[in-house]
Amino acid sequence: MTKLTYLNDTYLFESNATFIETRETEKWKAVILDETIFYPQWWWQPSDKWEIISDNAKFVVTDVRLDEEWVVWHFWKFDTWEFKKWDKVQLKIDSEIRITNSKLHSAWHLIDCAVTKMWIDNIEPTKWYHFSNWPYIEYKWELENPSEIIPELEKTVNELIQDNLWVEVKSLSVEEAKEEWVYAPAWKGARVVNFSWFKKYWCGWTHINNTQEIWKINILKIKSKSWIIRVSYSVE
Ligand SMILES: [Zn+2]
Incomplete structure (x- = not known):
């Protein structure tokens, strides 16, 4: 279960989290964190977008979803190296969106x-x-x-x-x-x-x-x- 930090503050556009693991679907990679400010697409409201970065890796987020276990999947791809388990990462969402x-x-x-x-x-x-x-x-x-x-x-x-x-x-x-x-x-x-x-x-x-x-x-x-x-x- 991912802690949904976006529920507390709409205007928190940057935050920190801990990387748990990478998961894969047929098409895309997904990053799983302990908490997130990314709003996952839910019914008919689109998700947040932008990036998750650590000291030496960056993951670009173009879509976000919530599964039945209330785990948030941040989808798309690593731009550089991949994260390591328990890496501290920084989250940034597109404030305009x-x-x-x-x-x-x-x-x-x-x-x-x-x-x-x-x-x-x-x-x-x-x-x-x-x-x-x-x-x-x-x-x-x-x-x-x-x-x-x-x-x-x-x-x-x-x-x-x-x-x-x-x-x-x-x-x-x-x-x-x-x-x-x-x-x-x-x-x-x-x-x-x-x-x-x-x-x-x-x-x-x-x-x-x-x-x-x-x-x-x-x-x-x-x-x-x-x-x-x-x-x-x-x-x-
Ligand atoms: Zn409402």
Whole structure:
């Protein structure tokens, strides 16, 4: 099990870790560490990228994944020599990618808060996609003229940005999670995220600290078909 340091601080772009071993798949090599600041691609949010370096070796990271044993695999290749077991290594992630991904993901929460505020409380998101090419959020719901609500949704979500909401992240024990009606695996507990007074989300992704770190959210398109509403957006 790799310690997931990125859960504690979105803005930690450099850190240290201990090299455990190299693993191989058919295509790529993977480096396994005791802890990591690299966010592994999880559902529809892309992973962090850049490099892991020791005194005499360097590993370039282009993809990161989490396996069923909660071990993080840092994928790609050694640029020079390989690491030796228990080497102390330095981790560096691309800060631009991290910030973009955290803003796109946090914007998703904010749009959901705005949707909840405008429509009815029990409308729940069913799918989310945070790659920067065309991010969107989907709901199981139906609307007659979906485009008509774009101006109101955009206004509501941008008011939330201006409200200067703090993003609170809390780790819950299994007992605490039970009290708050949040799902928690027995061996792990849970992590909940909320934007000030808005509803709590069970969430293991990376977030901004304050809504004003986003300048503006644009609602680009709302499509309604066969009880699926897709809200596409961009972040400035
Ligand atoms: Zn989240």
